[in-house]
């Protein structure tokens with residue numbers, strides 16, 4: 001546990017120190033929140049959601065913030081590889097599993113904080129919280145998204161030599177996962193073929209879970225969301241741990 | 250028990266054999282030097298012994314533990330200072346030390362005291378709370394060495410420890426390495442490009458080229474094996490001079506490197522006149538002549554066909570290249 005804490009601590013320290021990273025990864029979610037929220041609030045109304053369009057997308061944007069931050073945190077390992085710091089960790093008498101868990105917790109913590117910042121900002125935009133318990137439900141889903149996608153980031157970073165593939169990941173992984181998740185549109189009204197695609201996107205269940213927590217309503221039953229996202233989290237964690245174990249430097 | 254036993258260790262990268270059937274032993278408590286030109290395989294050997302790289306074939310034991318089956322025990326026994334930087338630049342020097350101490354499960358108070366003591370030793374105590382990214386190359390190097398010593402390893406690997414350090418700091422470090430070896434009985438394996446360093450520090454030296462160990466002995470024995478004197482002649486017409494000299498049976502060994510002729514012979518002072526006269530007669534121009542006892546430079550030239558000066562220069566270039574790559 002000491003080792004896990006050590007790696008967690010390093011990640012969090014680096015995050016707190018790097019203001020540009022903090023602000024940088026808030027930029028996109030804030031942009032979406034303000035543009036879509038205020039742009040479409042008066043023209044779009046979604047049946048079953050009485051908080052308006054802006055209220056509807058807040059959970060989606062929170063999820064987006066957590067998603068982006070956690071994948072980036074996981075991918076940070078590539079920098080450690082390139083700058084040599086990974087060697088320092090790997091030559092120590094600690095198991096790769098402990099390192100992997102520490103990195104995952106660290107990344108998820110940072111992602112959770114970034115999500116919280118969006119959540120707090122949204123309170124100023126007139127978001128009402130259904131209940132305290134709802135808050136906790138939303139937190140749980142945020143943490144699960146954070147853990148899943150940090151682990152995914154680590155899995156990817158374990159197989160990548162350098163940052164050259166980053167554009168690829170951005171365009172073919174992060175954006176589709178976000179776009180297809182029902183973060184900014186209700187999945188119930190989609191044509192059936194598109195809806196079935198969104199149901200394959202693990203983030204859909206994260207967004208739906210947060211939405212249930214914050215608004216008290218969602219398209220997918222929160223228990224179902226929790227189960228599917230939990231399963232995805234486990235799979236990502238095992239994959240990440242497996243690939244990280246095989247990292248060569 | 251030996252600190253390290255290496256038995257027919259081999260590492261292949263695809264078709265390239267970086268380490269080729271290497272065997273050697275390092276006695277506990279000695280300072281062992283690996284000397285070789287760029288790309289000889291020094292870092293690869295150290296990486297395998299430190300369990301960072303899988304071997305292709307062969308066996309090796311570090312502190313009695315098998316490097317492929319008892320990796321954790323090996324890791325607990327060793328400390329390592331890598332050739333390339335391995336610090337976290339976003340953390341302070343003290344935090345880098347602290348991180349290391351935690352990874353090696355050193356109790357809190359000892360971790361703190363030892364970190365401060367070592368930072369003082371490498372004269373970084375007044376900068377310990379600055380981020381490493383504000384450090385110069387030499388300061389980083391010193392920090393890495395301090396960090397490698399924090400957990401008091403039984404066996405310490407130093408891969409080019411003093412590359413890029415100023416002479417004063419280098420002397421300082423030599424002193425510390427000697428003390429560590431003598432007082433704490435830490436076995437030390439170092440690779441270096443500095444002949445003086447190898448001569449000053451190492452009990453045993455292995456010269457390695459193209460993945461093979463060519464010769465292994467004490468520095469004194471290596472120099473004695475060459476024997477006699479070294480005569481160094483600078484001449485614009487070095488190849489002609491060389492073929493003339495080859496005609497004398499007292500010239501044990503004649504080599505050309507960078508337009509300079511190196512002659513190994515007994516009683517050089519007796520033959521200088523002979524050489525100068527001959528050159529005059531044949532019209533071979535000579536710029537300078539000098540005599541010295543064989544040094545490790547000559548040993549190195551003898552076995553690898555290169556002088557360490559080239560190696561030093563290109564090693565520096567390499568460091569520069571690495572920095573350059575990183576800064577892009």
Ligand SMILES: Nc1ncnc2c1ncn2[C@@H]1O[C@H](COP(=O)(O)OP(=O)(O)OP(=O)(O)O)[C@@H](O)[C@H]1O
Nearest residue numbers: 262265267285286287288289290291292293294332
């Ligand atoms: N990961 C790798 N993949 C492919 N080839 C490698 C790898 N690492 C090293 N090599 C090759 O193995 C050979 C030995 O490299 P190594 O780094 O061990 O040399 P070295 O003796 O440490 O040299 P230097 O004095 O420059 O540090 C070189 O030809 C190098 O190109």
Ligand SMILES: [Mg+2]
Nearest residue numbers: 291292293332
């Ligand atoms: Mg090397």
